[in-house]
Amino acid sequence: MKLVAVTSCPTGIAHTYMAAEALEQAGKAAGHDVQVETQGAAGSTPLDPAVVAAADGVIYAADLEVKDKGRFAGKPFVDVGVKKAVHDAPGVIAAAVAAVEAGVPASAGPAPAAPATKVDRDAGAGTKVRQWLMTGVSYMIPFVAAGGILIALSFMLAQLAWGGAEGAIEVTGVDATTVVAAFDPLSLQHWAVILLKTGQLSFGFLVPVLSGFIAYAIADRPGLVPGFVGGAAAGFVGAGFLGGLVTGFLAGFVALWISRWNVPKGVRGIMPVVVIPLLSSAIVGITMLVLIGRPIASAMTGLTNWLNGLSGANLVLMGVILGAMMGFDLGGPINKVAYTFAVTGLATEGLQPGAVQYQVMAAVMAAGMVAPLALALATTVRKQLFTHAEQENGKAAWLLGVSFISEGAIPFAAADPWRIILxxxxxxxxxxxxxxxxxxxxxxxxxxxxxxxxxGNPLGFVAAVAIGTVVTALLVVVLKTFKHDPLVAADRAADDQALAAQAA
Known part of the structure; x- marks a missing residue:
């Protein structure tokens, strides 16, 4: 059969492309032609209309709403989450083949005009909350990435401009308004200040974007305006990302409630343009500014003071906990909680170089690199413990690991959960x-x-990653050595048969 597929994940980085590769390989193994369109963070190249027209069926392996879904109208389809395609691509292919044979047409409609999200309306409350949160986080991360790298570049340039490590602190005390008014393109100090301010401006969108797109996931387009207004209000009172979480949910539910009012026909036309944004923004803004903003701001101040007060053994213990969370579900909800905690800490106002929040971010990223690198190492030093497919995945895991994509270890964890996860x-x-x-x-x-x-301290960072990688790889090898794996045994038997045939 000829099948087409679309893959996407909330962050548009790892699962999107891993699912595409898994579906292509599984389709080829089953004798089918599978062509995939990846709708990731880098954008997408739409499938050729001729390919779509010739397709027998469609696979949606997506956690976001598929763009331009109307192209596939009338074709049999299956709709699964992106992780299902990563973990069980042969099963997804089989389900698509069954859908084609059953001849069930797709009911694809036009693509949404607003930014894409996907929330399973039939899911449980916990799953919905996670999907709403991940929608906000997925749109927030690019702002944090851009701002964080600009600030880091500013600190590096400031050390050169001021002639020492103290330059990274000096640049934070310069008035950016004065520099902008009398900018000297030949001054390294001015460039450092400009880069720092640009990065801080990017960070300034973090809370409104988080709040706005949580609200959007709940209420669709009516949630955007009150979500952004609520996020801005949270930033104004110092409620930070905790305030953004609260206003995101509040704005979403308020906008959803108002949008369901049964109003006269004459009013319906102005509901999405005037009534919903006006009333929902007023409710959310007043609630944050007057009622709940100060308590949440106090909680954020307490959290910041607690982090800044950590030192010695307490910091190491926090590193243990965050590292365990990053390594537990390899890109899943627990991993994302640790990562989101680190990312939102970067946006804390008034941070100085070397702040605890920057140490937290380093620990989280280092820990997130370990699993794929360790599996890549294990498949290199003890190939006989892994199947041919796992050995190939191990080669790809080197690049995924050094790029901080924990999901590179997922195929191994799916095949042997407790040994790999432990x-x-x-x-x-x-x-x-x-x-x-x-x-x-x-x-x-x-x-x-x-x-x-x-x-900061790159040698220590690399050493920590290397040591954790060796520890994990060693444990994997030891645990797998005492396990009889029928798939590995079958691979070995096939190798022996091939060698015997060559000798004959």
Whole structure:
């Protein structure tokens, strides 16, 4: 059969492309032609209309709403989450084939005009909350990434401009308004200030974007305006990302409630343009500014003071906990909680170079790199413990690991959950603790070793990653050595048969 597929995940980075590769390989193994359109963070190249027209069926392996879904109208389809395609691509292909054979047409409609999200309306409350949160986080991350890297570059340039490590602190005390008014393109100090301010402006969108797109996930387009207004109000009173979370949910439910009012026909035309944004923004803004803003701001201040007060063994313990969370579900909800905690900490106002929040970010990223690197190492040193497919995945895991894409270890965890997850948690915990102990810092929220010049104490960071990688790989090898794996045994038998045939 000829099948087409669309893959997408909330962040548009790892699962999107892993699912595409898995579907293509599974389709080829089953004798089908599968062509995939990846709708990721880097955009997408639409499938050729001729390919779509010739397709027998469609696979939607997406956690976001598929763009231009109307192209596939009338074709049999299956609709699964992106992780299902990563973990069980052959099963997804089989389901698509069954849908084609059953001849069930798709009911695809026009693409949404607003930014894409996907929330399963039939899911449980916990799943919906996670999907709403991940929608906000997925749109927030690019702002944090851009702002974080600009600030890191500013600190690096400031050290050159002021002639020492204290330059990274000096630049934070310069009045950007004065520099903008009398900008000198030949001054390194001025460039450092401009980069710092640009990065801070990017960070300034973090809370409104988080709030706005949580509200959008709940109420669709009516939630955007009150969500952004609520996020801005949270930033104004100092409620930070906690305030953004609250206003995102509040705005979403208020906008959803108002949009369901049964109003006269004459009023319906102005509801989405005037009534809903006016009333919902007023309710959310007043609630944040007058009622709940101060208590949440106090909680944020307490959290910041607590973080800044951590030192020594307490920091190492936090590294252990965050590392374990990063290594537990490899890009899943627990992993994302730790990552979101680190990312939102970067946006805390008034941070100085070397702040605890930057240490937290370094520990989280280092720990998130361990699992894929460890599996890549294990498949290299003890190939006989892994299937041919796992050995190939191990080769790809080297690049995924150094790029801080924890999901590179998912195919291994799906095949052997408890051994891989146990090993990953132990090694990632070690790395998180060591990163804290070494005092490494990081302003950029992503990038892995590609942003090594932006890392404080890079040698300590690399050492922590290397040690955790070796610990995890060693545990994987030891645990798998005492396990009889029928798939590995079948691979070995096939190798023996092939060698015997060559000898004959």
């Amino acid at each position: 090993s990953s948690v132990v090694g990632s915990s070690v790395t998180g603790a060591l990163t804290m102990a070494f005092g490494s810092t990081l302003v950029a929220p992503h990038g892995g070793l590609w942003v090594l010049p932006l890392i």
